[in-house]
Amino acid sequence: MNRTVFFDMDGTFVDLYGVDNWLEQLIDHDPTPYRIAEPLLDMDRFARSLDRLQRGGFRLGIVSWLAKNSDADYDTAVTREKLAWLKKHLPGVKWDEIIITSFGNAKEQFAHTDRDILFDDEMKNRGSWTGIAYDAGDLIGVLG
């Protein structure tokens, strides 16, 4: 199987933590912050990098957590917002897979090969990843 480049969303290319009162709203099970979060990067440039990767034979994946204190209804609402965010801000990107999973789930379980790549702002996720893992700040530097 071709290698997959996986991307976390929140804090990696989605500025969830830049939304005013994001934590209070998540605790209240309000999905709004996921909808109104701004991109952390130039999305046109990011989309071109993703397209180049895909044409180079890499698969493109999202692996993103749901909110910490959640229930089935809130999980559904947050999943909907995350998918809508991707459609709105990266409309031309053809993701090979999109994994929206429970908060805290080990991300390495979703890797397909031990040479898959992860971009993630959480050190713990990078540390447990079996392939190559980069911090969010390295995104443009690594992808160009």
Ligand SMILES: [Mg+2]
């Ligand atoms: Mg993150």
